[in-house]
Amino acid sequence: xxxxxxVQTLSKRYRLGRIQHHQMLREQIVELIKHPFGRRxxxxxxxxxLRDVSFEVDExxxxxxxxxxxxxxxTLLKIxxxxxxxxxxxxxxxxxxxxxxxxxxxxxEELTGRENVYLNGSILGMRKREVDERLDAxxxxxxxxxxxxxxxxxxxxxxRLRLGFAVAAHLEPDVLIVDEVLAVGxxxxxxxxxxxxxGLRKGGRTVLFVSHNLAAVENLCSxxxxxxxxxxxxxxxxxxxxxxxxxxxxxxxxxxxxxxxTENRLGTxxxxxxxxxxxxxxxxxxxxxxSGDALVLRFHFHADKPIREPxxxxxxxxxxxxxxxxxxxxxxxxxxxxxxxxxxxxDAEIESLNLVPGRYALSLxxxxxxxxxxxxxxxxxxxxxxxxxxxxxxxxxxxxxxxVYFPQRWNITKV
Amino acid sequence: xxxxxxxxxxxxxELVYFLAWRDVKVRxxxxxxxxxxxxxxxxxTMVIFTLLFGGLAKISTDGIPGPIFYLSALVPWTYxxxxxxxxxxxxxxxxxxxxxxxxxxxxxxxxxxxxxxIDFLIGTVFLGGFVLYYGVPLGANLLLWPALVVLLVLxxxxxxxxxxxxxxxxxxxxYALPFLIQLLMFATPIIYPVSxxxxxxRWLLALxxxxxxxxTFRWLVAPSRPIDWNLLGFSVAITGxxxxxxxxxxxxxxxxMADIV
Numbered sequence: 042x043x044x045x046x047x048v049q050t051l052s053k054r055y056r057l058g059r060i061q062h063h064q065m066l067r068e069q070i071v072e073l074i075k076h077p078f079g080r081r082x083x084x085x086x087x088x089x090x091l092r093d094v095s096f097e098v099d100e101x102x103x104x105x106x107x108x109x110x111x112x113x114x115x116t117l118l119k120i121x122x123x124x125x126x127x128x129x130x131x132x133x134x135x136x137x138x139x140x141x142x143x144x145x146x147x148x149x150e151e152l153t154g155r156e157n158v159y160l161n162g163s164i165l166g167m168r169k170r171e172v173d174e175r176l177d178a179x180x181x182x183x184x185x186x187x188x189x190x191x192x193x194x195x196x197x198x199x200x201r202l203r204l205g206f207a208v209a210a211h212l213e214p215d216v217l218i219v220d221e222v223l224a225v226g227x228x229x230x231x232x233x234x235x236x237x238x239x240g241l242r243k244g245g246r247t248v249l250f251v252s253h254n255l256a257a258v259e260n261l262c263s264x265x266x267x268x269x270x271x272x273x274x275x276x277x278x279x280x281x282x283x284x285x286x287x288x289x290x291x292x293x294x295x296x297x298x299x300x301x302x303t304e305n306r307l308g309t310x311x312x313x314x315x316x317x318x319x320x321x322x323x324x325x326x327x328x329x330x331x332s333g334d335a336l337v338l339r340f341h342f343h344a345d346k347p348i349r350e351p352x353x354x355x356x357x358x359x360x361x362x363x364x365x366x367x368x369x370x371x372x373x374x375x376x377x378x379x380x381x382x383x384x385x386x387x388d389a390e391i392e393s394l395n396l397v398p399g400r401y402a403l404s405l406x407x408x409x410x411x412x413x414x415x416x417x418x419x420x421x422x423x424x425x426x427x428x429x430x431x432x433x434x435x436x437x438x439x440x441x442x443x444x445v446y447f448p449q450r451w452n453i454t455k456v
Numbered sequence: 457x458x459x460x461x462x463x464x465x466x467x468x469x470e471l472v473y474f475l476a477w478r479d480v481k482v483r484x485x486x487x488x489x490x491x492x493x494x495x496x497x498x499x500x501t502m503v504i505f506t507l508l509f510g511g512l513a514k515i516s517t518d519g520i521p522g523p524i525f526y527l528s529a530l531v532p533w534t535y536x537x538x539x540x541x542x543x544x545x546x547x548x549x550x551x552x553x554x555x556x557x558x559x560x561x562x563x564x565x566x567x568x569x570x571x572x573x574i575d576f577l578i579g580t581v582f583l584g585g586f587v588l589y590y591g592v593p594l595g596a597n598l599l600l601w602p603a604l605v606v607l608l609v610l611x612x613x614x615x616x617x618x619x620x621x622x623x624x625x626x627x628x629x630x631y632a633l634p635f636l637i638q639l640l641m642f643a644t645p646i647i648y649p650v651s652x653x654x655x656x657x658r659w660l661l662a663l664x665x666x667x668x669x670x671x672t673f674r675w676l677v678a679p680s681r682p683i684d685w686n687l688l689g690f691s692v693a694i695t696g697x698x699x700x701x702x703x704x705x706x707x708x709x710x711x712x713m714a715d716i717v
Contacts, residue, residue, distance in 0.1 A: 055715065119714070122557070122558055123558035124554075124556070124558050124714045125711075125714045126712070140557065140558070142556045142557070143556045146553060146556045146557050147553050147557075149478055149482060151486070152481060152482065156481065159474060160474050160475075160478055163471050164471065164474075164553065164557055164559065165557065166468075166559070168470060169470050169474075
């Protein structure tokens with residue numbers, strides 16, 4: 042197979058000050074007076090978003106790139122699509138690259154659907170002639186024929202998405218780079234996306250695909266690259282890469298997890314999780330959690346200073362990375378006015394853990410109201426759910442029963 | 457900067473056209489008067505100038521009818537000021553594009569310069585109406601018009617790309633630029649003719665590349681006096697320097713734009 046993409050010892054360093062606030066001339070002048078002999082970006086003030094990343098992709102390969110938030114996936118895609126430049130290293134690409142980091146880039150509210158197809162197509166690198174040729178196909182694919190001459194400010198978000206994707210689907214690039222487009226849109230849209238990428242693969246195009254939807258990655262990709270803290274942790278079969286990645290979520294703990302040492306967590310750190318305990322409703326640690334059990338999650342934390350209106354929450358994932366649920370106390374209308382400096386804990390009481398047996402991953406976070414700043418994020422813990430006779434029938438649930446179960450009653454008097 | 461840069465720009469030339477077309481389409485959408493706004497602005501400025509500077513202050517118009525004297529300078533000036541302003545803001549206001557997709561970044565200010573030409577042409581036709589009304593004799597000097605337009609575009613674009621690149625890094629530009637443009641108007645022979653400036657200060661006027669440019673635009677429709685080749689020569693030279701410097705600065709910052717915008 043001919044080579045389509047070559048990445049050689051790619052590194053990218055960001056200076057923290059530069060991405061955190063916009064530069065003011067005044068700050069630069071003050072800085073110059075304070076440190077007249079230069080104290081430019083030192084190692085402490087910069088982070089390596091990518092460090093010595095190398096890999097090669099053959100024509101017709103579909104590669105899934107997985108990793109945590111902030112691991113460097115998006116930086117890699119941005120370098121590959123030439124939006125940003127590497128600090129060192131080289132990228133060689135054969136043929137036309139199209140990157141889809143967003144659907145409908147450059148759409149203008151006031152323009153009609155048709156006008157936006159031309160604009161967006163042109164931004165994505167299509168010639169006018171090419172858009173002319175493919176216009177009918179694009180409009181048909183989008184399913185918004187009726188509204189094609191209506192300004193898109195009147196469109197629903199779903200219609201916008203479909204129109205944007207329809208343009209992208211008709212790009213016919215040699216290398217397609219896709220970031221998280223599946224995270225938005227309904228099931229029908231996701232299906233269309235996957236079918237399109239499938240079509241590209243069959244047509245011998247190279248696809249690089251980033252998604253948190255690991256099920257989609259597994260379905261679509263033959264190869265997986267797991268990136269962690271700016272480095273390639275695993276490059277191989279897609280199932281192995283996903284297993285390895287999800288394995289990094291899991292800590293060996295039964296009645297709780299020590300969270301103080303968790304690496305690679307996000308956030309500014311004024312307040313951090315220190316420990317997660319699994320308790321029974323009576324407050325005693327439970328050594329084993331079974332399907333259908335009542336469970337108290339006790340989140341211990343430590344605050345360095347008073348924090349106003351913090352928001353505590355968590356996400357629950359399957360071992361394969363499918364998000365089952367995300368929840369937090371504000372969702373239930375409960376507000377915490379203030380947390381004083383020092384240690385404390387907060388309990389989340391789950392009446393019935395309606396999960397099938399298996400291993401689950403938790404990702405905990407603490408943020409300010411509205412989601413930013415993130416004080417603590419991506420803190421990993423695991424939860425083992427054991428088999429239980431939830432229906433009291435002697436039949437056990439297992440992972441083949443799905444992800445969750447619904448407590449239910451059947452009425453058979455009319456049979 | 458190398459040949460590759462220019463080749464790439466050529467590949468993306470249609471995008472310049474589409475972005476300019478977007479700007480023009482959007483500019484007068486949902487307005488009642490629509491494209492008339494392209495005339496209203498210079499018209500009212502011209503009327504006020506005629507009343508205030510010509511009528512009240514009795515500033516000389518070199519014997520040219522007031523409307524033609526002011527309008528012939530205002531049309532290129534309006535193009536210059538709006539293009540430098542729009543091009544200067546183009547990268548920041550399109551930061552969504554900058555961080556999501558690759559294209560030669562210079563496309564954005566270039567599109568701003570192109571879209572401004574529509575208003576410029578409308579203004580020029582409007583000026584033409586006054587020229588016919590006053591029965592100004594037109595001659596072969598009109599052949600110089602296309603060259604002057606190219607010079608005007610290069611000057612506005614050269615400054616526009618410089619400020620656009622600077623604006624990505626220092627948002628001070630957003631506040632400084634409108635102010636600078638306002639000051640520049642008074643340093644340019646728009647409300648006064650060059651002949652009013654004493655000879656010993658002429659060199660100061662020549663440092664402003666707009667002086668020769670605007671003066672020659674005026675000369676096209678009112679050739680009351682011989683063309684000042686010296687002044688125009690300075691304009692061409694300074695425009696050339698500004699354009700090259702602007703381009704070089706833009707190019708040197710292009711790689712980091714998406715990271716800091």
